[in-house]
Amino acid sequence: MLEQDDQLKEFYWYIDILQNVDVGLAVLDKEYNIQLWNGFMENHSGHHPNSTKDQNIFELFSEIDEARFRSKAESVFLLQSSAFSSWEQRPYLFKFKTYRPITCTAPHMYQNTTIIPLVSTTGEVNHICIIVYDVTEEAMYKLRQEKPQAMSA
């Protein structure tokens, strides 16, 4: 009984952490419909989890290059192995605006993204999770180093 209470407590901790962590988490099914949407995704996209549940991600976010994303995600479903994308190769997956009006010069949030397979109890991968990291500061720093003249223009 006590052990169950502890497990329940831990479960709530996990929920709280996932909801508040400064990283975006979105779970998709095989049809690319959104199944889970954490606080980061809600706050940066302006879409409440209730309004994203079962919505197709390509319909909701037209900025996503569907063909490329599908080919990447299919490999995760098939190979049951994670896939990565860096801001240098693709500045963002979701076009989120910069939220610091004064001290941030970026036109949008730069993102690294990881897609991980979620293995079901029967060993199949029917869902994937997109993990979105905000790397704007790092990207701006690197871009400033590389082409200072372009940045000041």
Place this chain on the structure above:
Amino acid sequence: MATPVLICDDSNMARKQCARSLPDGWPVDVSFATNGEEGVEAIKEGKAELLLLDLNMPVMDGYEVLEAIRAQDLETMVVVISGDIQPEARSRVKQLGAIDFIKKPVDKEKLTGMLLEYGIIDAELMKAVEETVAPEPKPEKKAAEKKAAPKELPASANDSVPSELDPLLRDCLQELSNVAMGQAGDMLARLLKVFVELPIPNVNLIEVSELCMAFASVEDFHETSGVCQGFIGSGISGEALLILNDSSFGDMAALLNYKGQLDDSAELEVLMDISNILVGAYLKGLAEQLDLHFSRGAPVVLGQHCDVTQLLETKNQAWNRTLAIELSYAIEDYPIKCDLLLFFTEDSIPHLTHHASYLLDD
């Protein structure tokens, strides 16, 4: 006979909130004063058998009103209603003759309970009133209505931003900031074991290009260090900047019990600690009052030992204007100067207005 009650507060929203918190069915004759000077005049005119007094006001603050009441031997009972929740503030106003202290935003039940306790209202009377007056709508219901409000946010609402800040919104933000700042000040006071002097929040819609000129205190800030942290939630986004005058580091480090040499990295530690407390408590207080939740990004060091204009220098072309809130904290008996600046993006304004409207509804 109706009891003359005077509500003395510089915020229109706070005066309304306070008037609404008076017990139902209590026969009162309510007057309002917008600063201490008007308040003292009204007391002299006999409008204040009970005075509900704010502390943080322009012209003449609450402490000065209490002193004037004592010096001139004016007849009134004073309950202080303030966002400044430092234990020290509470004991100071009691020493100055206030019968009690209630924190903002005013809790109706608490105020009623207190008035009963001091015999200002009659328990028998309240019982009779309770039986005749229909109960108020349950707060749960209100929360449910709030949840039902449309959550879908427009991607860009720039078009609907007026060129001037609506006075109602300004007043509301000033009052919300007042309460949030009080909570932040209380945390700082507890941590440093000092009395924090709270300013009147300065709320303005300003051109980003004129940012530096917009701050009155900026001229004193030539050697500064600053850190900023972004926040976003429910369509509202912006950043909080904490700017500390370099001359404050010595005292601040001593108050925080830092041992050893105060080099750049130790100063940064101090700056981060103070910013965590002030930014965290302010944003928590603001979000709670507006019934929303912010995600906060990692803090970013803007610079150490530079002119404040360098810290605030902006190359961002995305925003023309920003809604700015300036809070200048000072610490009693120490030459510490510390500015908390909040900048909201222009497209946050309609969403702020929307959330604030729940508080402004009568």
